[in-house]
Amino acid sequence: MAAPRTASPRRPPAPRWPRLLLSLLLPLLLPAPSEGLGHSAELAFAVEPSDDVAVPGQPVVLGCKVEGTPPVRITWRKNGVELAESTHSSLLANGSLLIHHFRLERGGSPSDEGDYECVAQNRFGLVVSRKARIQAATMSDFHVHPQATVGEEGGVARFQCQIHGLPKPLITWEKNRVPIDTDNERYTLLPKGVLQITGLRAEDSGVFHCVASNIASVRISHGARLTVSGSGSGAYKEPTILVGPENLTLTVHQTAVLECVATGNPRPIVSWSRLDGRPIGVEGIQVLGTGNLIISDVTVQHSGVYVCAANRPGTRVRRTAQGRLVVQAPAEFVQHPQSISRPAGTTAMFTCQAQGEPPPHVTWLKNGQVLGPGGHVRLKNNNSTLTISGIGPEDEAIYQCVAENSAGSSQASARLTVLWAEGLPGPPRNVQAVSVSSTEVRVSWSEPMVNTKEIIGYVLHIRKAADPPELEYQEAVSKSTFQHLVGDLEPSTAYSFYIKAYTPRGASSASMPTLASTLGEAPAPPPLSVRVLGSSSLQLLWEPWPRLAQHEGGFKLFYRPASKASFTGPILLPGTVSSYNLSRLALSPPCDCRKEDATNQTSTTGIVIGIHIGVTCIIFCVLFLLFGQRGRVLLCKDVENQLSPPQGPRSQRDPGILALNGVGRGERGQLGRGEKCVDAKELEQLFPPAGVVGPPGARPTQDPTTPIRCEETQLSTLPLQGFGPLDRRATEAKTPCIGPVAAPLPLDSGPDLLGEGQVTQLSEAPAAQPAHSGQ
Numbered sequence: 001m002a003a004p005r006t007a008s009p010r011r012p013p014a015p016r017w018p019r020l021l022l023s024l025l026l027p028l029l030l031p032a033p034s035e036g037l038g039h040s041a042e043l044a045f046a047v048e049p050s051d052d053v054a055v056p057g058q059p060v061v062l063g064c065k066v067e068g069t070p071p072v073r074i075t076w077r078k079n080g081v082e083l084a085e086s087t088h089s090s091l092l093a094n095g096s097l098l099i100h101h102f103r104l105e106r107g108g109s110p111s112d113e114g115d116y117e118c119v120a121q122n123r124f125g126l127v128v129s130r131k132a133r134i135q136a137a138t139m140s141d142f143h144v145h146p147q148a149t150v151g152e153e154g155g156v157a158r159f160q161c162q163i164h165g166l167p168k169p170l171i172t173w174e175k176n177r178v179p180i181d182t183d184n185e186r187y188t189l190l191p192k193g194v195l196q197i198t199g200l201r202a203e204d205s206g207v208f209h210c211v212a213s214n215i216a217s218v219r220i221s222h223g224a225r226l227t228v229s230g231s232g233s234g235a236y237k238e239p240t241i242l243v244g245p246e247n248l249t250l251t252v253h254q255t256a257v258l259e260c261v262a263t264g265n266p267r268p269i270v271s272w273s274r275l276d277g278r279p280i281g282v283e284g285i286q287v288l289g290t291g292n293l294i295i296s297d298v299t300v301q302h303s304g305v306y307v308c309a310a311n312r313p314g315t316r317v318r319r320t321a322q323g324r325l326v327v328q329a330p331a332e333f334v335q336h337p338q339s340i341s342r343p344a345g346t347t348a349m350f351t352c353q354a355q356g357e358p359p360p361h362v363t364w365l366k367n368g369q370v371l372g373p374g375g376h377v378r379l380k381n382n383n384s385t386l387t388i389s390g391i392g393p394e395d396e397a398i399y400q401c402v403a404e405n406s407a408g409s410s411q412a413s414a415r416l417t418v419l420w421a422e423g424l425p426g427p428p429r430n431v432q433a434v435s436v437s438s439t440e441v442r443v444s445w446s447e448p449m450v451n452t453k454e455i456i457g458y459v460l461h462i463r464k465a466a467d468p469p470e471l472e473y474q475e476a477v478s479k480s481t482f483q484h485l486v487g488d489l490e491p492s493t494a495y496s497f498y499i500k501a502y503t504p505r506g507a508s509s510a511s512m513p514t515l516a517s518t519l520g521e522a523p524a525p526p527p528l529s530v531r532v533l534g535s536s537s538l539q540l541l542w543e544p545w546p547r548l549a550q551h552e553g554g555f556k557l558f559y560r561p562a563s564k565a566s567f568t569g570p571i572l573l574p575g576t577v578s579s580y581n582l583s584r585l586a587l588s589p590p591c592d593c594r595k596e597d598a599t600n601q602t603s604t605t606g607i608v609i610g611i612h613i614g615v616t617c618i619i620f621c622v623l624f625l626l627f628g629q630r631g632r633v634l635l636c637k638d639v640e641n642q643l644s645p646p647q648g649p650r651s652q653r654d655p656g657i658l659a660l661n662g663v664g665r666g667e668r669g670q671l672g673r674g675e676k677c678v679d680a681k682e683l684e685q686l687f688p689p690a691g692v693v694g695p696p697g698a699r700p701t702q703d704p705t706t707p708i709r710c711e712e713t714q715l716s717t718l719p720l721q722g723f724g725p726l727d728r729r730a731t732e733a734k735t736p737c738i739g740p741v742a743a744p745l746p747l748d749s750g751p752d753l754l755g756e757g758q759v760t761q762l763s764e765a766p767a768a769q770p771a772h773s774g775q
Helices: 019-029 546-550 598-627 636-643 665-669 680-686
Strands: 044-047 052-054 060-062 065-067 073-078 089-091 097-099 114-122 125-128 132-136 149-153 156-160 170-175 187-190 194-198 206-213 218-220 224-231 237-243 248-251 256-258 261-265 269-274 285-288 292-295 304-311 318-335 340-343 348-351 353-357 361-366 369-371 377-380 385-388 397-405 408-419 429-435 441-446 457-464 473-477 483-486 494-503 514-517 528-534 537-542 554-559 568-574 579-582
Touching: 052 060, 060 132, 073 089, 125 397, 125 408, 149 156, 156 224, 156 237, 156 261, 170 187, 237 304, 237 318, 248 256, 256 318, 261 304, 318 397, 340 348, 348 408, 353 397, 429 494, 429 514, 441 494, 441 514, 457 483, 473 483
Parallel strands: 052 132, 149 224, 248 318, 318 408, 340 408
Antiparallel strands: 044 065, 060 097, 073 114, 089 097, 114 125, 114 132, 156 194, 170 206, 187 194, 206 218, 206 224, 237 261, 256 292, 269 304, 285 292, 304 318, 318 353, 348 385, 361 369, 361 397, 377 385, 397 408, 429 441, 441 483, 457 473, 457 494, 494 514, 528 537, 537 579, 554 568
């Protein structure tokens, strides 16, 4: 099939300039040969194949036209496989594909249905067109036939039929085998196969057929009879929506038909709105019949929920129905990739941004082959950015960005030209990496073999061996330095290093990569807590360390009684555990609180006796006040002399003791010497000393079988109105007794370390101190 001929545009006559002037200006006006760098070198599609529906047995033409530096070779792919030359199809001179007789799969012959791509290639690279889906025209049987209907005069009748076909069938209606009059405003035909008749009359009665037709076939539905009865009673009827809008999913530029059929008496008024409150607009909007909303040339902005309302005239009585419209848009480019030229060893970057509904997926092709991340190729920002680092001659190609979603696909291409300057240095040699510490690695190398005079420096490329290439970073090094200490690294981590030499004209190719792992380091000790399980067992608890378990490290546990200096251990524990139980611990003998030093003993005794004196004074003063026995005033000073051991001059004793019973210094001097004081034995009977057992009135004796209590003892007093509070320090007594403990020992680095030179220290924590008290 010959391509249609087009007339060449008429050229205006050239001005008659002198030949000399023309010869001088022509080199300036005409573009210089670009050798593939100009626009003429780019391969681009002027025409791409589009989706189509073919009739079996009929010819099909898939359009393709390519621009670029000749010679250009054009081939076709079907479902990703190159089409072989055959008598069944031909390649036209302009690059289009002609299928002589479209066929379906029958008798073992393959079907021509599928996805087709036009492939163009020249010496600079290869490009692939968008995918065009070719399908055979079909027509199914009716799966919904119109149904017989009975209506009243002035009412509404509705017929519907449904059928599938490619391309979408055209639906028309016949009444009594005659096409209905489309000029009758009471007859409304909707594109989806619905016939509505409003304001029914007797002459509307008859048999209706649905007729569906496309390039594949014509089909006629079963007949459905419409019977129109006499006029209604004219009684009031609530507005009712017989049929509301359906949920629709369309592609941009199609037509949306939102149906709404309402009845009632009086006839209701049908109105439309959007559920989100946005205006429907007027452009491309029309109302068909008495309430059907038609939106032609839909866009993504038309997506939403549409509400049909049937209102009784003059009132607020209404009925509503709603349907959702989803409009999809095929992928289209907001930013195309641009062809670039870069020196060898540098980085090339292409950016491609596409939009559509649903959002399109972006893939990259290199000379027609899918390009994935890996090595020196990186894809970022949902594949919208392609980065190629350390480019070389093998990276020269045409790169395509393909954006695709359920509504369609688009492609855009760009070419990468690698500039390889003569005299560039070779790659650095003998690259070695040696671990210096847990955070440092020393990298050394030798200068390249050739062309080293123009080197202005080196660039060291660093990344974790387990990280993707896009997480690589660089550090610059002076040209006179052939080693570099890389710091701020993570312990026990493998790193990859390679180096490039740079000149004013470009970079060398990359050296061979080398790997090195940083040394391990002793981690900080985890917080340790201790729980008492019994009289001879403890449980040690600490936080789990996943990183330590990954490096096959572990713990060493040491413990000792608090009364001993030497530790027991080590107990080797894996890095996966976070607790350990110590059992069968030897108990320390009960402490003897009487062995406290003289200072503490004197201080404690003074506090206890002072408390007894104060309480005695308070009791007897209260008794005196209650019974009015003013003659038996308690001589607190004499009582104090009888009960208190010598603790210093009298002036150092607390004067507040006498003030507690309401007797000041002036009153104390008025007491007569002959007045009787309370006997000390009476006090002992009323208030036996702590730790003394025996019946009241008996001589206090110490029970030899009762050990002295070492636990804390708090003395509380009942506040008396009119008296000052006692000093808290005088009501507490503490005995610093300590039982058996389990204490971890911090570990130092040494030959007995666990797991690749790592040591875990269990930090010291206060152990439980069970008290030993008498029965």
